[in-house]
Amino acid sequence: MEITKKQIYAIDAILIVGTLAVLILIAGYAQPLIIAPINELETSNTSVLFSFEKGNAIYLDDNPDFTSPEKIFVKDNLIINLKPGTYYWKAEGLLESEVRTLTINSEVDLRLKDAGENYEVVNSGNTRLKVGIYDNNTLVGNVILDVDKSANVTGTKVVGGQYE
Amino acid sequence: MNKKFVLVLCILAIVSLASNTLALGVTPGRTSLDYSPGQEKDITFTIINSEHKEMTLEVSVQGDMNSSIILESTSIKMESSDEEKKMHAKLIMPNNLSPGKHNANIVIAQKPEKKEGSGQAIIGAVLAVTTQVSIYVPYPGKYLEGEIKVSGTEKNKRFAITLLSLGTEDIGKVGAAIHVYDSSGKEVKILNTNEISLRSSETREIYTDWDVDAPDGRYKAKAVLNYDGQEMSLEKDFEIGEFLLDLQQIFVKDFKLGGIAKFDMLVKNKWNEPITNAYAEMRVYDEQMQEIVDMKSATYNIPAGEQTTMNYYWDTKDVKQGLYNSNVILYYNGKKTQQDLKLDVGQDKIDVIGLGYVISSENSSSGGNKGLVTILIVVIVFLLLVNLAWFFVFRKKKMKEHNKS
Numbered sequence: 164m165e166i167t168k169k170q171i172y173a174i175d176a177i178l179i180v181g182t183l184a185v186l187i188l189i190a191g192y193a194q195p196l197i198i199a200p201i202n203e204l205e206t207s208n209t210s211v212l213f214s215f216e217k218g219n220a221i222y223l224d225d226n227p228d229f230t231s232p233e234k235i236f237v238k239d240n241l242i243i244n245l246k247p248g249t250y251y252w253k254a255e256g257l258l259e260s261e262v263r264t265l266t267i268n269s270e271v272d273l274r275l276k277d278a279g280e281n282y283e284v285v286n287s288g289n290t291r292l293k294v295g296i297y298d299n300n301t302l303v304g305n306v307i308l309d310v311d312k313s314a315n316v317t318g319t320k321v322v323g324g325q326y327e
Numbered sequence: 328m329n330k331k332f333v334l335v336l337c338i339l340a341i342v343s344l345a346s347n348t349l350a351l352g353v354t355p356g357r358t359s360l361d362y363s364p365g366q367e368k369d370i371t372f373t374i375i376n377s378e379h380k381e382m383t384l385e386v387s388v389q390g391d392m393n394s395s396i397i398l399e400s401t402s403i404k405m406e407s408s409d410e411e412k413k414m415h416a417k418l419i420m421p422n423n424l425s426p427g428k429h430n431a432n433i434v435i436a437q438k439p440e441k442k443e444g445s446g447q448a449i450i451g452a453v454l455a456v457t458t459q460v461s462i463y464v465p466y467p468g469k470y471l472e473g474e475i476k477v478s479g480t481e482k483n484k485r486f487a488i489t490l491l492s493l494g495t496e497d498i499g500k501v502g503a504a505i506h507v508y509d510s511s512g513k514e515v516k517i518l519n520t521n522e523i524s525l526r527s528s529e530t531r532e533i534y535t536d537w538d539v540d541a542p543d544g545r546y547k548a549k550a551v552l553n554y555d556g557q558e559m560s561l562e563k564d565f566e567i568g569e570f571l572l573d574l575q576q577i578f579v580k581d582f583k584l585g586g587i588a589k590f591d592m593l594v595k596n597k598w599n600e601p602i603t604n605a606y607a608e609m610r611v612y613d614e615q616m617q618e619i620v621d622m623k624s625a626t627y628n629i630p631a632g633e634q635t636t637m638n639y640y641w642d643t644k645d646v647k648q649g650l651y652n653s654n655v656i657l658y659y660n661g662k663k664t665q666q667d668l669k670l671d672v673g674q675d676k677i678d679v680i681g682l683g684y685v686i687s688s689e690n691s692s693s694g695g696n697k698g699l700v701t702i703l704i705v706v707i708v709f710l711l712l713v714n715l716a717w718f719f720v721f722r723k724k725k726m727k728e729h730n731k732s
Binding site: 165166167168171174175178182185186189193207225226228230231233247257268269270271272273274275276277282287288290318319320321322323324325 | 347348349350351352353354355356357375377378432434436451452453454455456457458459476478485487489530531532533534699700703706707710713714717718722725726728729
């Protein structure tokens, strides 16, 4: 069958465009689509919503090489409680998604309640605290408080900071 | 009148409760900076007014770098409508800091509240929170710190070592040999990690995997790191599997309804250490879930990895034929594991229903994924072949024909 040069070029174009279109479609279909959290999110909220489509697991690690990742099987949406720190994460479907980073900032949050003769001090932040108890500017003791834990203290000043 | 009085009382109670709590927060709790002498760094932190109270805060700096931090303001007024307030401070990195970690604390203190007119404090104590500023000054030469992390399942373990290069010089090559010891101190495995290079102040991981070929139990991983000819070691205790006395089988032999049923319960110590003073308890319930009998075995010592048959007895006088709910609890080393069962009591036999395992694939979706991946690969290969065939065979041929004509 005789075909013209024009027809040859047309076949070239159809093949190139068609192949590219199919490859783009495959890539779009196979790669998970990440919705949340946004890349480089910084928050002090330890409950993070991971939302994505076309994936069935997420990998979470504290280093970008993913040498010791935590693999969590999930469909679409999941809230994960994380400790303060920087995390790298990606979703896995047929292919892997881009790698995103996420930083949970530590939050020092103290509450002091009147408990009659002494005070109840509560760690309502997201990190372990070292709480110094002062009586007239003299340090009289330290209390290590885990998240959501409390202790009864007596003094005139209570100072809380992130524990090493 | 009464309703108004109750309402006023409620409001007073709420105000009183609210006043009896002080709350203050700051984020981040720590800002870590690399040391660069003489440079200025901006430090931003957010003060949180979680109780939405009007308060005046005093801000000050403490620690061995207090003279290097200049605060934007030393007093802040928080309104009740303020949920948080951002603050800035400037750090001028001091010269000639000694190697190691240096800290400064920015202290945010809440002044005690006063009752209007009375001058009396509601909460007499001062509440303060601190945000730390840490500078790490590198040690001269090569200096390495690390931490071992052990993850994975009882079939496969990964040993990852997080390495921090805290010296002034880069590290050309670092790798580790990981020696695994069982609870008796016997070496059961040696594994070698990959090798990497580390720049000064850089954090990276090296790792190795172990296809576990040892029984469940407690182990110790000792990593001997070699970095440019220098050695250091790290240790980490870890466990394979779960400390578990595994209930494998229960059976009753030579049984006649109305007589004494002797239960033989086969258990296996899956741990690599002996389990002492273990015993079993079995409770049987009627249709209304009322307990009919509570049986206990004697205590047993079970060597590591061994099986033992525990016995207990049930007097079946007045017991009717039928299906009974039951549970078995194993007590050992302060731990207990429970399994729910059914007992099918017949005239001359008792069948124990409910022991066994359902084995399922780890991830059933991965099979479907593999199928789709295969289809996609086939499509891509087909496209590749079509393109190759066209551009390198047919097109050339057609062009030749065309040129000839």
